[in-house]
Amino acid sequence: MSEPILKVGDLRKSYGKLDVLCGIDLAIQKGEVVCVIGPSGSGKSTMLRCLNLLEMPDGGRIELEGREVFGEGKSKDLDALRRELGMVFQQFNLFPHMSAKENVTIAQRKVRGRDAATATERAVSLLTEVGLADKVDEYPDRLSGGQQQRVAIARALAMDPQIMLFDEVTSALDPELVKGVLDVLRGLADSGMTMICVTHEMNFARDVADRVIFMDGGVIVEEGTPDQVLGNPQRDRTQRFLGLVLDH
Amino acid sequence: MGEFFNIFFDFQIMGDNLGGAFTAFWWTIKLSLISGALSLVWGLILAVLRQLPGRPLAPIRWLTIAYIDAFRGIPLLLVIMLTAGGLGTLTAEGVIPRGLGIPQWFGLPDPFWYGVIAITITYGAYMAEVYRAGIEAVPRGQMEAARSLGMSHGQAMRFVIVPQAVRKVIPPLLNDFIALMKDTALVSVLGLVEMVQFGTDVYSETFNPSVYILGAAFYLVVTIPLARLVDWMIKRQEQKFQRGIP
Numbered sequence: 001m002s003e004p005i006l007k008v009g010d011l012r013k014s015y016g017k018l019d020v021l022c023g024i025d026l027a028i029q030k031g032e033v034v035c036v037i038g039p040s041g042s043g044k045s046t047m048l049r050c051l052n053l054l055e056m057p058d059g060g061r062i063e064l065e066g067r068e069v070f071g072e073g074k075s076k077d078l079d080a081l082r083r084e085l086g087m088v089f090q091q092f093n094l095f096p097h098m099s100a101k102e103n104v105t106i107a108q109r110k111v112r113g114r115d116a117a118t119a120t121e122r123a124v125s126l127l128t129e130v131g132l133a134d135k136v137d138e139y140p141d142r143l144s145g146g147q148q149q150r151v152a153i154a155r156a157l158a159m160d161p162q163i164m165l166f167d168e169v170t171s172a173l174d175p176e177l178v179k180g181v182l183d184v185l186r187g188l189a190d191s192g193m194t195m196i197c198v199t200h201e202m203n204f205a206r207d208v209a210d211r212v213i214f215m216d217g218g219v220i221v222e223e224g225t226p227d228q229v230l231g232n233p234q235r236d237r238t239q240r241f242l243g244l245v246l247d248h
Numbered sequence: 249m250g251e252f253f254n255i256f257f258d259f260q261i262m263g264d265n266l267g268g269a270f271t272a273f274w275w276t277i278k279l280s281l282i283s284g285a286l287s288l289v290w291g292l293i294l295a296v297l298r299q300l301p302g303r304p305l306a307p308i309r310w311l312t313i314a315y316i317d318a319f320r321g322i323p324l325l326l327v328i329m330l331t332a333g334g335l336g337t338l339t340a341e342g343v344i345p346r347g348l349g350i351p352q353w354f355g356l357p358d359p360f361w362y363g364v365i366a367i368t369i370t371y372g373a374y375m376a377e378v379y380r381a382g383i384e385a386v387p388r389g390q391m392e393a394a395r396s397l398g399m400s401h402g403q404a405m406r407f408v409i410v411p412q413a414v415r416k417v418i419p420p421l422l423n424d425f426i427a428l429m430k431d432t433a434l435v436s437v438l439g440l441v442e443m444v445q446f447g448t449d450v451y452s453e454t455f456n457p458s459v460y461i462l463g464a465a466f467y468l469v470v471t472i473p474l475a476r477l478v479d480w481m482i483k484r485q486e487q488k489f490q491r492g493i494p
Binding site for chain 1: 387389390392393394395396397398399400403407408411412415
């Protein structure tokens with residue numbers, strides 16, 4: 001195994017007396033697709049949000065390509081970290097006052113410093129890739145949830161991140177719209193993108209993940225290949241959780 | 249009853265003073281538009297200062313909050329007197345240059361500018377609170393999405409939060425503008441012959457209040473359509489909201 005692209009050591013986070021993350025250790029290899037599963041309140045979303053410091057962890061280390069970006073309770077290079085990590089949210093969070101195309105160009109121009117023509121070209125090409133070639137000038141309120149989520153994916157990809165973080169990106173979608181978004185994620189995984197997906201889509205995790213992580217109570221309880229964790233879980237808590245979600 | 253009507257609606261006096269009333273109301277309009285525009289800008293600056301992030305910038309937040317609390321709690325009339333008296337005295341004592349202390353910028357007289365300064369100071373504080381409500385009404389996820397794309401706090405405010413916030417608060421800002429326009433009457437205390445001072449001048453000549461009624465009509469011609477416009481905008485926003493459009 002080569003040097004991991006992202007390395008997390010003893011990551012901790014509490015809200016007052018409530019410990020949400022109780023020491024997470026994690027190493028992600030380049031090109032790896034990791035799916036994080038677990039009951040609600042297990043800390044999986046918080047972990048994801050701590051990785052790009054939308055939530056400031058209380059302790060631990062985060063290293064990106066061997067460079068420490070968070071340590072000793074403070075961020076070392078917030079901008080560098082966020083440049084390399086793209087994030088997609090459960091609620092899409094598209095900018096409602098901008099068209100799909102503008103949503104995808106704004107950060108390219110203001111953060112990456114690309115000129116309007118270059119940024120627009122990239123935006124249109126990415127929107128085409130996610131199947132929205134005919135929607136580039138639409139505003140979010142005219143798009144379905146699934147379409148909005150695909151714009152949000154294009155928006156994050158436009159920044160050329162090394163790692164993509166997906167926070168339950170299909171949980172707010174109507175069932176018939178889920179597939180379109182998962183197809184985009186599958187394509188992305190096939191293209192070699194490094195991905196961390198917090199998800200409730202067990203079939204997606206089984207098909208696409210290189211590794212599945214089961215979290216509960218702010219710790220990683222069990223991890224391994226999808227076959228190991230989903231097919232033959234070793235720990236009680238994992239078995240109980242999978243029994244509840246896989247039965248229906 | 250006829251007597252009563254004749255006292256308040258003496259069309260002879262109104263007609264004789266119509267030209268003067270137009271001139272006076274033009275001062276009211278100029279005062280409103282310039283103070284209004286400056287208050288909109290100053291209020292937005294205050295609102296953004298109030299939202300600055302992080303511990304090191306806390307003193308700026310506190311100062312801004314103190315400013316807003318103070319000027320929302322002081323009568324505008326007092327601020328007008330304080331501005332005129334303060335700047336006048338500072339000039340007389342030689343502390344500040346005459347061009348600053350007795351401003352006659354763009355050929356407009358100093359009572360006008362004292363009024364503009366005092367109204368902007370006060371209404372900037374009111375409007376800052378309106379903007380704040382708008383900023384706080386933008387969902388948290390918007391700031392998170394902007395920051396996750398690598399934007400700084402300032403960029404996120406400028407390109408994502410403030411444009412959405414301003415759209416939400418245009419109706420209440422217009423309401424504040426209507427109130428501001430009526431409050432320009434207070435500048436009459438400095439001797440600027442705007443609508444109210446003109447009415448007083450005519451009253452002291454004729455002992456008849458009809459020109460006050462004429463002045464009220466001038467105000468209503470502007471304020472009623474503005475109020476209707478605000479209602480219409482609010483209704484339109486509600487319809488959008490009901491259709492589920494953010």
